[in-house]
Amino acid sequence: MTKKAIITDLNRCVGCLACSVACKAMNNVPIGCYWNKVVRIGPNPVPGGSGQWPDVYMYFLTMGCQHCEDPECVKVCPTEASHIAEDGTIQIDRNRCIGCQFCVMACPYGVRYLDPDERVAEKCTLCEERLVQGLLPACVAQCSGNARWVGDLDEGLDSFVGTYDPLGKQRKMVDFIEPFEESDIHHLPDAGNHPGFAYILRDHEWQGGDDQ
């Protein structure tokens, strides 16, 4: 089994939006639509603090399709245009999509939209055409903070890789990022869809609930 996913180290994300811009440029995402957004979470009060600065913290949450293990969007699609691909990612067959938008309604994160020109559902594809060529998804390739890593959840954290160092060697997530505990790994709130993407957040309170 394969389950491609992205893990984002939120302590490393500087909120530069390079991933978002790269995604739009690479995938020709229409104006006003996004496959990948960076949302600023906070400043929220540090638990037990004064409630005022400097007892506050903030992080940037990169959001897009979470390529869920049990995707709601696939369940509701009447034509199986939305489907689980062989690499475990969730893809949309544009020629089968009838534009009923039930997937748009069913996604717990609101990351799908109806393409205004072609009138079919769209969302992040995890750059599947780049993955098959052995390339990195555009967002991972352009991440200025080395916060984004792509790999296979079924092969474990060791499989997650990112950009290349100046010597041309590909960085491995577990070797490159700061140490983290199992309890530092978080997911977006789960509505039974079991989001595949994961986030690493150390020393801060994870917002949104539903830690796994």
Add this chain to the structure above:
Amino acid sequence: MTVQWPLVIFTLFLCITSGILGGISIMALQNKGENVRRKAIVASAITLVAGGIASFMHLQHWERIFNGFGHITSGITQELIGVVVLAVLIIIWFIFIQSKKKIGRALPIVTLICAIGMIVVTGHSYLMEGRPGWNIGLLLFYLGNGCLWGGLAVWLLEAISEGSDFKADDVKIAFWGTLIQLICEVLYIPFLASAHIADFGYYANVYSMTTTPLHIDSLATYAVAGPGALMFWISIVATLIVLACTIAAKRKAGSNKVLLTVAIICAIVASITFRVLLYQVGFSLTVIY
């Protein structure tokens, strides 16, 4: 989320169709309403077709349904199956009526079950874990709406039929149908109260810094005293007016066409405004994207 008008109309017509079929089935089980059956069946066929057309308006590429429509876990597929079942039942009723055969008990019982089933299937396709406000309360509203339209359909058919044989019961069914609808509308509020939108604390959507971040502490408050209040209260008041019309008609001898007209207009208003409310409270589990 934005109101999907074709789906508002589709679900309204489906509730009307199921209401009419349920209404005449109940009457048939009481050996009543023989003289209105033809009109009822024709009306149910028209509303079913109208609903079907509305649902197609929602599809951006309906021509592609031939590319493999039919994924069974999808609510749309289940709805289509339900619509076909109702269409078959309508044809069977029509054949019975045309050939002047006795309707018996089996057909009304099957029709009643399928009419209720159709509404359950319709409501079920909107039960989405990813939209906390679309929970079992939504399904109850649709069932109530079917009861409302079933009752009104019986009343209307009685009013337009000569030599009716069920004068005493027609408004009674409408009264109970409307009361059930009112209860279901009110019941939606506790269901909304039990639904939760994920809370991320303070946040900012840096793509739209001029937009005030949305925080939904309580969907129930949002519906009753917030942005959804206008639709909610119009719907409640309109349903109360329908109820008042049925009570007045029960007490009043002779023609009650004015009351019936007011009741139908208010039922349309209540049905549409509540559906708009459903979309207003139909937030995703996360609203920060």
